[in-house]
Amino acid sequence: MIILQTDRLSIAFGGLWAVDEVSVAIEAGQVFSIIGPNGSGKTTLFNLMSGIYTPDDGSIRLAGEIVTGLAPDQLARRGLSRTFQNPQVFSQMSTLENVMVGRHRHERTGFLADLLHWPSVARQNYVTRDAALAALAHVGLADFYDRPAGSLAYGALKRLEIARALASEPTVLLLDEPAAGCNPVETQEIDGVIRFLVKGGITIVLVEHDMRLVMNISDRIHVLASGRTLTEGTADEVRSNAAVVQTYLGDSQETLRALD
């Protein structure tokens, strides 16, 4: 089943098409990676898919329904969440509270109940906290639950963002460079976390520069160049595509080694 689909999705900034007629069809339960050189439109495509930008042309479907132009929070309530290249954590809240915010779309108490601390709010707080603790444990941050989120190391912030998204129980999760700025050990941890998410039935859309991670984990890889689709296929197909090697990988010996 196709869970997330874009049809000739386009957006222009100052007369330049940052994303130009990009069509993807993402199978439920898969890891779908989007790669391309810097400025090829990966993050822009993510911002379109997650409702942060409204496309100038084309459409987006989530689970078959047209969701073009919906706001991020509306998409989140339909099960699409994301993380950011630069971790957007709630730095003044504790690690646990950050993840508790992820439970927001499942919380059922109203404003008046919250104001009066109705018994339902106390129950809700415990349910939310337990779910958040479980999500923290899944990314290996349970021991840090009462630390201010702002005091965590960079790699931990990346995992905290994933835990927070995980707590919202998304059907589709967009990960924007989860391994960027991480050392090899942290990247290995992220790899493990992504595999765990997939096992839980979450569809993963991944933008990532770490080719080893992408090639290892992806079911399908979509290659962008200058905002347009270059090719799409499995890791093997992309690896052996001459156009990809030439335009995207260029002369970076290091990246070429990673492909072998």
Added chain:
Amino acid sequence: MNVRTLDNRLLPAIVIAAIFVTLPIFFPSAYYFRIGALVFMSALAVVGLNLLMGFAGQVSLGHAGFLGIGAYSVAIGPVHFGLPSWLSLFGGAILSGTIAFLVGRPILRLKGHYLAVATLGFGILVAIVLTNEANWTGGPDGMSVPKLVLFSWQVRKSEVWYWIAGTTLIGGMVLALNLKESPTGRALQAIHDSEIAASVLGIDVTQKKLTIFVTSAVYASVAGSYLALFNGHVTPDSAGFLRSIELVTMVVLGGMGSIVGSLVGAAMLVVLPQVLTIFHEYEQALLGLILMVFMIFLRRGIVPSVAATFVGLRK
């Protein structure tokens, strides 16, 4: 784990309540009740503003506008419509909430300085309307406010107002503390730190901001009604720019996001000018100096900074 934070939610309000009931034992004269009542009334508005500023991270430089609407409600209601004061107070609160809802929709989309200027404009607008609609409001000289009558008994004495204002303040604090430890409270704190991250987790940022803006307007309105009933007179100054700045200063001085801090900030700015009168013409200058010194040494506001020091000492 973390059960502590859920169960000791109301501890600050309980401590304040204990101080509130024992303090009058040490009051030598009615003047102290008067100051106490003024502190509690200001603190009520500051708690509300702190929900907006400290929790949700949205500034309002026009909050005295709602203070003014509350104040004039208990003047205009009884004088022009013959309504009881308490009913006018509720009417004022509903009116303030409604106006906050209508004004908040367009302006809460703005951020930072832009929001500050827009709210500033709103406050000025209210003050001008109150000044110009002289048939209703008495113009720049203001109008007198009939005394509050409860159960056919006229509330006059400062002592009674001390108890009324204090009880209301503690009620307002309890609601604010409740909110802090709730789904709404967490959503607001999330908006404070990152709107974009809050929205991708399903939080309707605009709606949440609007809810808390309306709530804080109602707090200010009730505080304004109390002040007017207590003073027996209202002028457009009650909705003026300086009043708005004073409220913001109280929030920041006491501590953003700290409910106890709201009371401390209000107490400082109400009590200090009284104490400093002994310095005559240097009163205002000293007040300014004291504010500067406090902000330099307690940069997160009095309560959060002092609390952090104590936690540091225990480790």
